[in-house]
Amino acid sequence: MITSSRLQISSMKDRCSEAEWQARVDLAACYRLVEHYGMADMMANHISARVPDEDGAFLINAYGMMYEEITASSLIKIDHHGKILAQPDFGDLNYGINKAGYVIHSAVHEARPEVACVIHTHSWASMAVSALECGLLPITQTAMRFLKISYHDYYGVVLNLDEQASLVRDLGNGEALILRNHGALTVGRTIGEAFNWMHRLELACRSQLAAMACNSPLSPVSKPVLEETWNNYQPSTRRPYGVMEWPALLRKLDRMDASFRT
Numbered sequence: 001m002i003t004s005s006r007l008q009i010s011s012m013k014d015r016c017s018e019a020e021w022q023a024r025v026d027l028a029a030c031y032r033l034v035e036h037y038g039m040a041d042m043m044a045n046h047i048s049a050r051v052p053d054e055d056g057a058f059l060i061n062a063y064g065m066m067y068e069e070i071t072a073s074s075l076i077k078i079d080h081h082g083k084i085l086a087q088p089d090f091g092d093l094n095y096g097i098n099k100a101g102y103v104i105h106s107a108v109h110e111a112r113p114e115v116a117c118v119i120h121t122h123s124w125a126s127m128a129v130s131a132l133e134c135g136l137l138p139i140t141q142t143a144m145r146f147l148k149i150s151y152h153d154y155y156g157v158v159l160n161l162d163e164q165a166s167l168v169r170d171l172g173n174g175e176a177l178i179l180r181n182h183g184a185l186t187v188g189r190t191i192g193e194a195f196n197w198m199h200r201l202e203l204a205c206r207s208q209l210a211a212m213a214c215n216s217p218l219s220p221v222s223k224p225v226l227e228e229t230w231n232n233y234q235p236s237t238r239r240p241y242g243v244m245e246w247p248a249l250l251r252k253l254d255r256m257d258a259s260f261r262t
Contacts, residue, residue: 006069006259007065007069007074007090007093009071009073009074009088009089009090009262010073010088010089011073011262012024012072012073012075012086012088013072013073015086016077016086017052017053017054019052019053020051020052020054020059020077021072022052023049023050023051023052023059023191024049024059024072024073024075025072025260025261026049026191026192026246026250027047027048027049027059027072027075027117027191028070028071028072028074028075028260028261029191029249029250029253029260030047030049030117030119030191030194030195031047031061031067031070031260032067032068032070032253032256032257032260033195033249033253034047034067034119034121034195034198035066035067035068036253036256037199037202038123038202039121039123039126039198039199039202040066040067040068040121041121041122041123042066042067043061043063043064043065043066043067044098044122045101045120045121045122045183046060046061046098046100046101046104046105046120047060047061047117047118047119047120047194048060048101048105048109048117048118049116049117049191050109050115050116050117051077056079056080056110057077057078057079057085058077058078058080058105058106058109059075059076059077060075060076060078060097060098060101060102060105061074061075061076061097061098061101062074062075062076062087062090062095062096062097063095063096063097063098063101064093064095065095070260071259071260071261071262072260072261072262073088073262074088076095076096076097078097078102078106080106080109080110081106082097082099082102082106084096084097099159100157100158100159101120103158103159103160103161103163103164104118104120104158104167104185105118105120106164107164107165107167107168108167108168108171108185108187111168112168112171112173112187114189115187115188115189116188116189116190116191116193116194117187117188117190117191117193117194117195118185118186118187118194119185119186119187119194119195119197119198120179120183120184120185121183121184121185121198121202122182122183123183123184123202123205125202125205125206125209126178126183126184126201126202126205127182127183128205128209129178129205129208129209130178130179130180130181130182130183130184131180131181135149135151135178136149136178136201136204136205136208137208137218138221138226138230139207139208139211139218139219139220139221140204140207140208140211141229142200142203142204142207143204143207143208144221144226144229144230144233145200145204145229145230145233146176146200146201146204147226147227147229147230148174148230149174149176149177149178149201150170150171150172150174150176150177150178151170151177151178151179151180152166152167152170152171152177152178152179152180152182153166153180154179154180154181154182171185171187175187175188175193175194175197176197176198176201184198184201184202184205186198186201188241188242189240190240190242190246191242191246192241192242192243192245192246192249193240193241193242194242195242195246195249196241196242196245197241
């Protein structure tokens with residue numbers, strides 16, 4: 001099962017549709033990119049992707065694998081009720097799914113059918129901002145993209161299905177959500193779009209913490225400029241995020257380690 005520090009997992013390519021396989025490759029790439037850009041928390045957290053042309057099914061990571069070793073074949077397919085629909089043979093490791101991952105991701109996928117991907121992180125920057133009473137401040141151009149970001153109060157580890165309703169209500173129709181005292185969540189109509197939102201949210205959090213650490217007054221921006229800048233980043237104003245960036249990111253991963261495609 002383990003050879004040369006890598007898990008040997010049989011390919012799932014012949015066990016799924018061409019569209020599902022492409023979703024698996026893109027989702028595995030997203031896990032690798034989240035790790036590469038310093039947003040992973042070892043094997044904690046989760047990224048999910050809706051299975052194309054298959055109602056009520058989405059892909060998520062096997063609980064026990066590091067983000068850097070996720071592959072297209074290692075992903076587990078589950079339904080909105082947490083039932084495992086398809087998974088590879090993990091041998092003695094017998095990996096399953098993280099319950100908190102199922103609770104969070106199934107809620108969003110069921111409530112937002114247009115969402116193809118959900119990303120949840122516990123990066124040091126997003127956790128720090130989530131614990132600040134002021135939340136995310138629109139003090140940089142990147143942060144202004146999140147001028148109207150939503151917040152979800154902390155009720156403990158997300159294991160209770162009763163929390164799904166408030167989580168979905170707080171996310172609303174937005175693309176990003178700060179989980180108070182917890183971390184961050186983004187969604188997208190494509191995997192590339194969801195990653196773009198998360199990458200920019202992470203940069204906004206890091207830049208805010210760096211600015212606040214200087215113990216110097218922050219430079220304010222007028223409300224009209226904030227609103228205009230926010231509007232420039234909205235899906236109705238510009239091309240969808242990830243359309244240009246995602247192919248380049250895949251090329252980057254191929255140069256680094258193309259094993260995510262297996």
